Amino acid sequence: MSEYLHDEPVVPRTDDEKEKLMNRLKRIEGQVRGIQNMVEEDRYCVDILVQISAIQSALKNVGFSVTERHINHCVTDAIQKGEGDETIQELMDVLKQFSK
Structure with a gap:
């Protein structure tokens, strides 16, 4: 079980949101593979x-995008349900990790 309040999104992402996020992550994945190749090829350290x-x-x-969506949907929903304090604290805990 997760240490966080929700294991699944309160409001599912639209297909367009999910596609944009996945495309960004795939580009990042490609960049990481590119660095692996650079190391393998003994490329210049600064590059x-x-x-x-x-x-x-x-x-x-990507993290800012996910955070923005979380605030606009999940946190707003929790506040409307009277669960705002817990959800805000959860978000603050994650943001502290994110900012390290």
Whole structure:
């Protein structure tokens, strides 16, 4: 069982939202494979670091997107149901991890 309040989304993602998110994650996956190739080919360290930075930025943007959706749907829904305090605390705990 998860340590979080919900294991499934309160409001399912639309197919368009899911497709956009999956496409972004697939691009990131491709970037990671590209770095693996760069390491295998003994590419210049600074070039590898630049690619790592790009991936970190891309992942952070995916995280912001998921966070925004969570606030707009899950947190709003929880507040309307009178469960806002728990849900907000859960989000704050995750954001603390996210910002490390």
